[in-house]
Amino acid sequence: MKIAVIGTGYVGLVTGTCLAENGNDVLCVDIDKNKVNQMKAGVVPIYEPHLDVLFERNIEAGRLNFTTDLKEGLDFGEVIFLALPTPEDEDGSADLKYVLGVAKEIGEYITSYKVIVDKSTVPVGTADLVRTTIEQDCKTEFDVVSNPEFLREGFAVDDFMKPERIVIGSSSERATEVMQRLYQPFVRSGNPVIIMDEKSAELTKYASNSFLATKITFMNEIANYCQKVGADVDKVRIGMGTDSRIGKRFLFPGIGYGGSCFPKDVKALHKSGKDINYDFKILEAVVEVNEHQKTILFPEVSSYFDDNLEGKTIAIWGLAFKPETDDIREAPALYMIDKLLEAGANVKAFDPEAIENVKEKYGDKLQYGKDMYEVTEGADALLICTEWSIFRTPNYDLLKSNLNNPVIFDGRNLYPTVELAKQGIHYISIGRQKV
Ligand SMILES: NC(=O)C1=CN([C@@H]2O[C@H](COP(=O)(O)OP(=O)(O)OC[C@H]3O[C@@H](n4cnc5c(N)ncnc54)[C@H](O)[C@@H]3O)[C@@H](O)[C@H]2O)C=CC1
Numbered sequence: 001m002k003i004a005v006i007g008t009g010y011v012g013l014v015t016g017t018c019l020a021e022n023g024n025d026v027l028c029v030d031i032d033k034n035k036v037n038q039m040k041a042g043v044v045p046i047y048e049p050h051l052d053v054l055f056e057r058n059i060e061a062g063r064l065n066f067t068t069d070l071k072e073g074l075d076f077g078e079v080i081f082l083a084l085p086t087p088e089d090e091d092g093s094a095d096l097k098y099v100l101g102v103a104k105e106i107g108e109y110i111t112s113y114k115v116i117v118d119k120s121t122v123p124v125g126t127a128d129l130v131r132t133t134i135e136q137d138c139k140t141e142f143d144v145v146s147n148p149e150f151l152r153e154g155f156a157v158d159d160f161m162k163p164e165r166i167v168i169g170s171s172s173e174r175a176t177e178v179m180q181r182l183y184q185p186f187v188r189s190g191n192p193v194i195i196m197d198e199k200s201a202e203l204t205k206y207a208s209n210s211f212l213a214t215k216i217t218f219m220n221e222i223a224n225y226c227q228k229v230g231a232d233v234d235k236v237r238i239g240m241g242t243d244s245r246i247g248k249r250f251l252f253p254g255i256g257y258g259g260s261c262f263p264k265d266v267k268a269l270h271k272s273g274k275d276i277n278y279d280f281k282i283l284e285a286v287v288e289v290n291e292h293q294k295t296i297l298f299p300e301v302s303s304y305f306d307d308n309l310e311g312k313t314i315a316i317w318g319l320a321f322k323p324e325t326d327d328i329r330e331a332p333a334l335y336m337i338d339k340l341l342e343a344g345a346n347v348k349a350f351d352p353e354a355i356e357n358v359k360e361k362y363g364d365k366l367q368y369g370k371d372m373y374e375v376t377e378g379a380d381a382l383l384i385c386t387e388w389s390i391f392r393t394p395n396y397d398l399l400k401s402n403l404n405n406p407v408i409f410d411g412r413n414l415y416p417t418v419e420l421a422k423q424g425i426h427y428i429s430i431g432r433q434k435v
């Protein structure tokens with residue numbers, strides 16, 4: 001099939017590349033000229049494991065191409081995927097200006113039947129809005145389908161190639177048939193393609209993300225309570241997670257969820273309820289608790305230094321909002337960096353993939369390390385914000401000789417408290433007793 005993907009971010013580029021990998025001809029369109037030039041030169045503009053191999057292979061095979069020309073993309077594709085940003089607007093709602101802006105142009109340009117697929121995360125009713133926007137200028141037949149994306153950054157290729165489910169919201173038989181044909185190779189393992197109406201599909205996405213954010217937030221509250229009553233959240237987590245109705249995943253407490261989606265999607269669902277006088281009380285609490293969770297570790301760091309961080313050097317391991325990505329959108333590490341700088345501390349930061357993005361934001365306000373131990377040399381404490389695998393089994397002797405004080409503040413509970421006690425390291429983590 002001939003596919004155009006509009007927007008080549010984490011979702012669009014993975015979608016385009018994986019569709020090409022299954023034999024489709026894909027033209028990716030992006031408004032960002034630099035990005036398109038980079039991709040034309042064979043460079044993947046984001047860090048996403050395994051994407052580079054598929055990317056190169058499909059460019060070489062001539063199935064994956066790039067342009068900045070939207071009209072060229074619309075002429076080319078029978079199916080047009082919209083993988084455009086839907087960032088948080090000032091009032092918490094999803095800003096639809098990118099999606100509706102492109103929809104307007106689609107109406108002006110298309111001259112034959114197209115299936116327009118909304119892959120961006122958009123509020124209930126957006127498929128209708130896209131349809132009416134296109135209709136204003138359109139002289140040909142088209143259908144609008146909602147096809148929310150459930151991939152995770154860091155596992156995006158795997159999630160796209162072997163999805164647990166594909167949700168298609170469509171009221172058109174013709175478009176549904178096209179989408180089923182397109183996705184058939186991705187569900188050969190038997191995972192379902194679930195067909196429903198557009199509104200239900202749109203809400204399935206928000207409900208899924210909000211539920212997962214709620215699950216994490218619930219555990220963060222349990223962790224905070226554990227700390228107060230002397231229980232250990234890791235034990236509680238394992239005890240709970242073995243109940244298959246609860247499940248083991250997404251029960252890991254920390255210093256709050258971040259990323260480009262949970263924070264904005266929970267707020268957007270809450271706001272869309274508010275717009276129709278429905279008060280999502282749970283979601284309001286989730287937002288509030290998560291904001292608080294980001295703040296819980298800083299006072300520990302501060303009080304260790306008698307609330308005087310002026311001139312102290314803090315090493316940070318992990319800057320991305322989670323491991324296996326270079327994405328720092330709403331990363332809890334950024335909150336910690338801001339607070340440390342505000343208190344007059346020097347920050348030496350290391351992350352396996354996200355340093356370039358952090359440099360863009362902070363420039364020379366921070367020092368950056370080439371490896372995880374370099375930043376600990378002469379630092380007064382180590383702070384962990386992201387659970388990259390390489391941090392999991394550190395050389396404790398080297399750490400102790402590098403750090404001025406043997407102290408670790410761990411926002412991700414990487415180490416067994418017993419081990420750290422044995423090592424003689426002062427260790428503060430989340431929902432567990434201090435060592
Ligand atoms: N990042 C993720 O893991 C997931 C994101 N989503 C949703 O997918 C959507 C896209 O998210 P990301 O890929 O993370 O966004 P992104 O910000 O990484 O990428 C968006 C791309 O669209 C381009 N763009 C903006 N305006 C354009 C225009 N008029 N024409 C062509 N290109 C344009 C930008 O230059 C950028 O390359 C959002 O609605 C998000 O909520 C859904 C599932 C997972």
Ligand SMILES: O=C(O)[C@H]1O[C@H](OP(=O)(O)OP(=O)(O)OC[C@H]2O[C@@H](n3ccc(=O)[nH]c3=O)[C@H](O)[C@@H]2O)[C@H](O)[C@@H](O)[C@@H]1O
Pocket residue numbers: 121149150151152153154209212216249250251252253254255256257258259260261262321322
């Ligand atoms: O809509 C989206 O963008 C995507 O959002 C999330 O994916 P992602 O943001 O890439 O990452 P997650 O692995 O879900 O983690 C999100 C945040 O929650 C935190 N988290 C996750 C799991 C956990 O147990 N505890 C916890 O604090 C992570 O550290 C991270 O900050 C969802 O998992 C995807 O299904 C969805 O498609």
